[in-house]
Amino acid sequence: MTIEKQQRYRFSEAPIWEIQRSYYEQKGIEAWNNDQVPQYITSNPMIAAAYAEMIFGFLQDRAAKGYRSEPVLIVELGAGAGRLAYHVLHELCQLRDYADISLPSFRYIMTDLAMHNVMAWKEHPALQAFITEGLLDFARFDAVHDTELNLVMSGTTVSEGDLQQPLVIVANYFFDSIPQELLYVGDGQIYEADVFVEYPEDRESLTPTQLLDQIELHYEHRRTPEYEAEDYPYRDVIAVYQEQLEDSHILFPEVGLTCLERMNLLSREGFLLLTADKGDHLLDNWKFADPPELVVHGSFSLTANYHAINHVFEQRGAAVLFPPHHYKNINVGCVIHIDSPTDYFNTRLAYRRSIERFGPDEFFSMKEWVDLHLDRIGIQQLLSFWRLGGYDAEFFIQSKKQLSRLLPDANDEEMQDIWRGIQLMWSSYYDIEHRNDLALNAGMMLFEMEMYEDAMFFLKESVHEDQAERISTLYYYLAICCLELELDEEASRYTRELLKLEPDHDEGLALLNRLV
16 A cells, blocks of 8 residues: 555545546446445335425425415436436326326426436436426536526526525435535534555456545544634534534534525525435434545445435524434435425424334334345235335345245235235336346246246246346246236247247157147
8 A cells, every 4th residue: 555645635625535436437327226325225116205205395395385376496406327217206106196186297307417317317218208298307507506407308497596486405315425514523623534545456457346445544634614604504512512512523524505596596495405315314323423434335434424415404594304313324304495495394394103103113123134134034024025125126036936935825916916016016117137037036936836827927927037047947938928818829939939049949859749
């Protein structure tokens, strides 16, 4: 390792942030394939449904105030793979159609730093219906610098003061991944913790991920009275840290706060922020905190300082909602930065129902336990948890083996519930190229349930996937489905395709002899 002692950086200007940017720009949408960058915890159907409930409550609140004519823009910062946006829109449209009440219209804007991601969303099959309906648009947005949104599909620009409705901002795993200041509080004084970077010898040959994984950070404190100056915009929260903390390192979200302020300028009416992250809003959790360590998962992330965001906007009159209890995996907050925020009771009630009483953090904690005990869980418990999670594809793939094991003892009602769950899951599936083939798993489950016509649909879908090692098996099961449905000509065709790939397939040869 070589340490560059001659180069001292403010934490927010350290090379790690440029390496992070390079990672996302090089990888594009592939960064989320197979969970290189974790996405499930902040993008599953359960958290999306919670967000949709709060946005729907917000639309109801705006309608109750008589603001129905102008559309509400929902801007997701750092939309990544796009899965959250898809699930939120899917659920929000269902709520809109089910309620059938007069509401302001809405449009969802997916944004990211990497233009590769924007172009990938534009072509994603699952998003085309929303694009066609005018519910979805895209923009490249740099959270550190940009002040407007240049929309790709409509060709329009959203600039300062353009919006007559409050802006809805969605920011999941966002504040932990953008530049932050690192402060140290000692003896009532504020210091910046400057960083020196120790590099591996072969750094030029390493990928951004390898480099992030191998570099080491060293810190030295530097007295910074400017944070205590009366004209520093976040002086009030800094004063809290001076008064209540000692020997503590604080990740301070100055970039995140200024990003929110720039977003706020787009609207004449303020904003609603929905955010989820590994982030602390309780001051006690920052007491005696050590310097941060990079958590590397393709890119890296830190702990978001929700306490600072909470304090700053509460001081400005916002209603800020965070759970009263400690979070374990993910903390979900809501900031209503609008005139008379307590009037937005539908929004606040939705937060209470969908986050505070039982929310994404509790769900993920339960899922971790369920994942470890799948082989001991009964069919009713599996179906109940699958419903609780919004018929999530990942859980179905994980539990498929246990479901298959339980099928011989399943009754007709349970079979029908599995069938219905598969239909709902497929109707809301957003493909981000996981290793597992959902269509194959669904098709095989329906085949085992002797629902051959439905099984054929999914098995045909799976044939189109590039999974050559499974193709011959797929043709065999398709042939059996056709045989059961008395489609002998199709059964023969699939059997011949099977034998082209695997001429000595015993079951295939027997089946062909039966068909000719």
